[in-house]
Amino acid sequence: MKVSAKLFIVGSNSSSSTRNAVDMACSVLGVAQLDSVIIASPPIEDGVNLSLEHLQPYWEELxxxxxxxxxxxxxxxxxxxxxxxxxxxxxxxxxxxxxxxLASCCVMPPDLTAFAKQFDIQLLTHNDPKELLSEASFQEALQESIPDIQAHEWVPLWLLRYSVIVKSRGIIKSKGYILQAKRRGS
Known part of the structure; x- marks a missing residue:
């Protein structure tokens, strides 16, 4: 089996979310380790460009x-x-x-391709939306699922998408999402 995951940091929280997400995925999937984890760029304020400083705490935890x-x-x-x-x-x-x-380019940028080739970094494509799960859409889904809950009190922290593939056959055994949320002020 090959277990791959992509971690989306949704809320503004600490890099410990990374460890929590990996621990939760291993527990839910009944594995000791994940073969591959890709981290989506952490959320940043509008008008601010992603920099190494934004990524460092999450990368250190990885x-x-x-x-x-x-x-x-x-x-x-x-x-x-x-x-x-x-x-x-x-x-x-x-x-x-x-x-x-895929939405940002039809052809891989040549400078990125050359750098990746030089340092043996695999370039993959994806078509994930810029914001996979907004706070508002999470709260709406929560309210629909659990009518008695005060959905506005809950915020998503991270979302992890996983897939379990049978290596020898390339067949997807299972795939899904794991989410962690918390109540505001707790």
């Missing part, structure tokens, strides 16, 4: 999880060549993949 053998390989999502190069030069555990959104 590195700790690789060193403790909870994850085999780690990757990124939606980094351009400059961002990927900065992360690669700074990181102790190097990214082994970078996902590029």
């Amino acid at each position: 590195e700790n999880l690789v060193q403790s053998k909870k994850i085999v390989a780690i990757g990124t999502s939606d980094l351009d060549k400059t961002q990927l190069e900065q992360l690669y030069q700074w990181a102790q555990v190097k990214p082994n993949s970078n996902q590029v959104n």
Whole structure:
């Protein structure tokens, strides 16, 4: 079996969300480690460009999880060549993949392709929306599912999408989502 995951940090919270998400995924899926974890770019304020400083706390936690053998390989999502190069030069555990959104390009940027080839980083594509789960859509779904709950009091922290693949056959055994939310003020 090959267990892959992509972690979306939804709320503004600490990098410990990374460890919580990986621990929860291992527990739910009944595995000791995940083969691959890709982290989506953490949320940043409008008008602010993603920088290495935004990614560092999450990446450091991923590195700790690789060193403790909870994850085999780690990757990124939606980094351009400059961002990927900065992360690669700074990181102790190097990214082994970078996902590029199909909506943002029809052809992979040549500078990104050259850098990835030079450092053996796999370039993958995805078509995830910019915001996979907004606070409002989460609260709406929560209210529909549990009518008696005060949905506005709850905020999503992270969302992890996973897939379990039978290696020898390339068949998807299972896939799904795991979410963590918390009540405001708790």
